[in-house]
Amino acid sequence: MSAALPPDGAILSVDGLGVTTRDRDLLDNISIDFSARSLTAVVGPSGCGKTTFVRSLNRMTELTPGLRIRGTVRYLGQDIYAKGVNPVVVRRRMGMVFQRPTVFPMSIFENAAFGLRIVRADDGEVDRAVAEALQRAGLWDEVKDELDRPALALSGGQQQRLCIARALAVRPRVLLLDEPTSALDPGATQRVEATLQRLKEDIVLVLVTHNVGQAARLSDRIAFLHSGRLVEVGATADILERPREKLTEQFITGRYE
């Protein structure tokens, strides 16, 4: 499905990433690679910097005044923070899904088409891309007959999958998800998880979650963050069964306070 993904190797590689406010580090010296067709779960206690981390991967951090960024984030070998790189271009490569569904006040179709409309794609292409994106997000069968209805009329879970479809419609190579199911009920969560399960055959997924169970169900790898540091990263089974670090073990076994 997806075009020209390198068969192997890192799509995104983060090296020495730090984010600081005037008086403290929110992220400190984080290095990690994300390769094609993988789902990495980012877990850690509340306030440890998970959101800050994924937001620095697509240059959303710089929207918050007062944050400084150190280190490099490379996309296909190119530093996204380098001079002359437009954040608009970077963000197009990396879709983002938020904690709460953020559908726009327009029809289901126009929501999914948003990223294509802004680049003035022609109608035939938009139709195709929207249908494809809705299929990939696992929403097509539910909405294909009511594409003109306002998106706000959908249920929460459907809205969240629409947000995923909206991000997929521009065919990014990376999808960043910040606790995408924490505002959803179990049924809706399960459908979103099924969608992610399928998507990880395709693109790079970075999933922030506070739910270790979800990480266990979906991820290939788990990255454990604690007070702005990347404590440990490894294959899901290893992290869950044989964590090397005490902090990780405490968190995993729910003994973390």
Add this chain to the structure above:
Amino acid sequence: MATATLPGNLPVVDDLRRDRTGHVRGRTIADRLVGWLLPLLYLVAIVPILDLVYWVGRAALPTFTVAVITTDPSGAGGGLYAPLVGSLTILLFATGFSLLFGFFGGLATAEYLAERVAGVIRITANVMAGTPAIIVGLFGYIAFVSYFGWGFSLAAASVTLGVFMTPYVFRATDIAYASVPPHIREAAVGSGARPLQYLMKVATPIALPQVLSGVFLAMAIGVGETAPLYLTTTTVALPPLGFFQPVSALSLYIWSDYQTGFILPIAIHRAFQAAFLLLVIVIGLNVLVRIVASRSRRRLEGLYQ
């Protein structure tokens, strides 16, 4: 590859600096341009206001002496003592009137009335706040000057202006009492406070600053009004003599100087001096509004922590 033609599809060689798929350059330039041009629209507000203040100051200040506020008008010249005192007197009584109905009405609406009744009253007050002053003035003329037979008088002017100001006071009071945090009310009621005690000891201290800022705002809006006064009193060169005697006001002097066509330069000066005095009062009241309002906001925020 079929999908490679999709515009959203990524180029096979994906160079972040040389992205031709998304019209990035044009769109970014458009965004920058908008970011530079839109703030220029502030000039539409800033230039006139500075020009207006400049002209009022320039025309009023060179001839502005203490005599302006201590002597009565005479002919086209003289001071503005009578209209200044007149304006303040009308404002005093009008504020009293608007407090009587606006404050107690707002209080009742926020605290005691059934939700549905309160809703209807709120809508009415909101709509009344948008009623043109000239209509309130005409109503004042027909009701007070003519029907009640008060004639052109301090009483008619004050009550008319009071009617005009009432919805503003009403809304400020209503919102102030209604926005007392519910957990505070519950705590007060839970600890056995009687309704009147709750009102006097708990709600009023919290709501008062917001009420006050609303009252000051109503005063700032009211003191500069011309139409309601012009239809309910006439310009006289003397300070108010009694309730049922005519009384003059600053705005009325500007208006009557305008009506006589500004034939003499001193009339122009007097009009601008009156305008200057009005501006000082209005801006002073607005500053009060801001100070009191920001205090009350801070206090409310404190209550939620």
Add this chain to the structure above:
Amino acid sequence: MAIIAVLLGASGLENFGPSFWGFNATNYGILIFVIGSFLTSVPALAIAMVVGLGIGIASATYLPRILAAWLDPFVDLLAGIPSIIYGLWGYLVLGPFFGQYVFPWTSTRLAFLPGLAANRLSPAPNGLGLALAIVVLVLMVLPITTVLMRDALKSVPRDLWESGLALGATRWEVTRRVAIPYSKRGIWGAAFLGFGRAIGETVAVFMVIDQAAKIPTNVYGGTSTMASLIIGSIDAAFNLNASGVTELHFLAELALVLLAITLVVNVAGRWMVRRTYTEVAGL
């Protein structure tokens, strides 16, 4: 108690309303003034909406917060200036300026646009007329439209904004395609409430409109709105009180029509703008 005040306002007007409808025997038709009111209010509102939306977007999106906090009070201050002072300034300062520098230019260079060409009487050097009334009204309506739209735009949830940006949209694209549709109610509310303000404005309009009971043939000519007619004819009505009751009744009826219009507009506007903004201009 508010009920009393409210009823006083509403029912008092009703009392003299219906009984006077039959007296409309004057040779004035009401239509000129209705048209005059719309000729001044609609263009003024249109300009104030565009400028206000621009300022609102600049304030909510583009300007650093500190700069916006310095600039926004200027707009708020416009709301605090009494109309009589706008009238005075418009009549003595703005009028001559437009009459001598602006209108001569627009009436020659832009004469190809409908209504902008000069005729025998206007533009006059004192600048008074419909166009000047529109200019002054723009300033008086601007704070309402700006504040309401600015607040509406600022209440667009942060997540929604960021979702747009995260899709690779520019700030302008998110504003245009997401923030403005999201703020639609507030924008409509601004239009209605701004219109209510514009059409009810009295003394300032009277002082700059070169009052005349006619529809002008170009934008510089004199005309009359409903409100300006009331204030302009009230002296005559007072003096004629014994014999010329009809005059006063005519004005009262005109006031009723004006009231009806502002009522409809304000109810619509209030319905759109649920929140109340008490700190600026009594909005």
